[in-house]
Amino acid sequence: MGKSLTADRRNQIAQILMKDGSIKVGDLSRRFSVSTETIRKDIIYLEGEGIATKSHGGAIAANDFVERPLDVKEMDHAEAKAAIAIAAMDCIPSGGVVVLDTGSTTNAIARQLLLKSGITVFTNSVTIAGVLAESDNDVYLLGGLVRSSSKATVGGWALEALSTIHADVAFLGSDGFDGLPGPSTLSYEEAAFKRKVITISDLVYTVADSSKCSSSGLFGYADWHQLDGLITDDGVASAMLNRIQKETRVIFPQPL
Incomplete structure (x- = not known):
C-alpha cells in the first residue's frame, strides 16, 4: 500500500511539474500532507528519471518533459x-x-x-x-x-x-x-x-x-x-x- 501511495504521489508531482514548469517543496508538502523530506526524496527520484532538475527550494522540469500548449x-x-x-x-x-x-x-x-x-x-x-x-x-x-x-x-x-x-x-x-x-x-x-x-x-x-x-x-x-x-x-x-x-x-x- 505504501509503495502504491508513493508511486501515485510521484506521478501527480510529475504532472504538476510538466504543467507548471516548476515546483516548490513547501507547497507540495502541504498539498500531499507529507514531510518536506519526503518531497525532497520524490524530487531526487524524478531527477533520476530525467523528469526534474533540482533547484533552490524545489525543482524545475527537464526540457524534454515540459508539455507545450x-x-x-x-x-x-x-x-x-x-x-x-x-x-x-x-x-x-x-x-x-x-x-x-x-x-x-x-x-x-x-x-x-x-x-x-x-x-x-x-x-x-x-x-x-x-x-x-x-x-x-x-x-x-x-x-x-x-x-x-x-x-x-x-x-x-x-x-x-x-x-x-x-x-x-x-x-x-x-x-x-x-x-x-x-x-x-x-x-x-x-x-x-x-x-x-x-x-x-x-x-x-x-x-x-x-x-x-x-x-x-x-x-x-x-x-x-x-x-x-x-x-x-x-x-x-x-x-x-x-x-x-x-x-x-x-x-x-x-x-x-
Missing part, C-alpha cells in the same frame, strides 16, 4: 503533419467510424475530414470537435475533464463513453518514442484514454512526424506490436525504423 505544437513540422493526414485518409473506410484523440497531427486529420462526408467521428479533443462541427460528418465529443494544455477531455466519464462504442479505425498522437518499446504521452490521463481506444477499435494507427524519434513522454500507451501501424514522414532514423518495422507497419505519405 497545443497551439504552439501546431506550428511545428506543419507540412509533414499535413502529408501524414492525407495518408491517413486511405485508412478510413467509406461511412466508417473513426476515433481521433487530441494532438496537432490528429488536428490535421480533422481538417482533411472536412473534405469527406458520411463519416462518424468520436473524439476527446475540443479543438477537433470544433473543426468538424460544420462538416458533413457526425461528430461526437466524449465528455470529461478538459485539460487546458491539450484541450482534451479525460477521466472516467470519457473512458465509460468509449466502452459503449466500436470503431473501424483510430488515430492516436504521441509525444515521442525515443528509447521506448512504443509511443508515449506526457499525460497519464491521456495515456489511459489511448489504451482504452485501442481495445474498442479494429485498426489503430499512431500518427507522428519523425521529430518524435528524438523525444519521449512519461507514459507509454502501447508497444508497437499492439498497433496496426505508424504513419510518419521519411525522417525516421534507419536504426529506429528497422526496430519499429519488426513490430508493425510503417506508412510513409507522399510528399506534398
Whole structure:
C-alpha cells in the first residue's frame, strides 16, 4: 500500500511539474500532507528519471518533459503533419467510424475530414470537435475533464463513453518514442484514454512526424506490436525504423 501511495504521489508531482514548469517543496508538502523530506526524496527520484532538475527550494522540469500548449505544437513540422493526414485518409473506410484523440497531427486529420462526408467521428479533443462541427460528418465529443494544455477531455466519464462504442479505425498522437518499446504521452490521463481506444477499435494507427524519434513522454500507451501501424514522414532514423518495422507497419505519405 505504501509503495502504491508513493508511486501515485510521484506521478501527480510529475504532472504538476510538466504543467507548471516548476515546483516548490513547501507547497507540495502541504498539498500531499507529507514531510518536506519526503518531497525532497520524490524530487531526487524524478531527477533520476530525467523528469526534474533540482533547484533552490524545489525543482524545475527537464526540457524534454515540459508539455507545450497545443497551439504552439501546431506550428511545428506543419507540412509533414499535413502529408501524414492525407495518408491517413486511405485508412478510413467509406461511412466508417473513426476515433481521433487530441494532438496537432490528429488536428490535421480533422481538417482533411472536412473534405469527406458520411463519416462518424468520436473524439476527446475540443479543438477537433470544433473543426468538424460544420462538416458533413457526425461528430461526437466524449465528455470529461478538459485539460487546458491539450484541450482534451479525460477521466472516467470519457473512458465509460468509449466502452459503449466500436470503431473501424483510430488515430492516436504521441509525444515521442525515443528509447521506448512504443509511443508515449506526457499525460497519464491521456495515456489511459489511448489504451482504452485501442481495445474498442479494429485498426489503430499512431500518427507522428519523425521529430518524435528524438523525444519521449512519461507514459507509454502501447508497444508497437499492439498497433496496426505508424504513419510518419521519411525522417525516421534507419536504426529506429528497422526496430519499429519488426513490430508493425510503417506508412510513409507522399510528399506534398
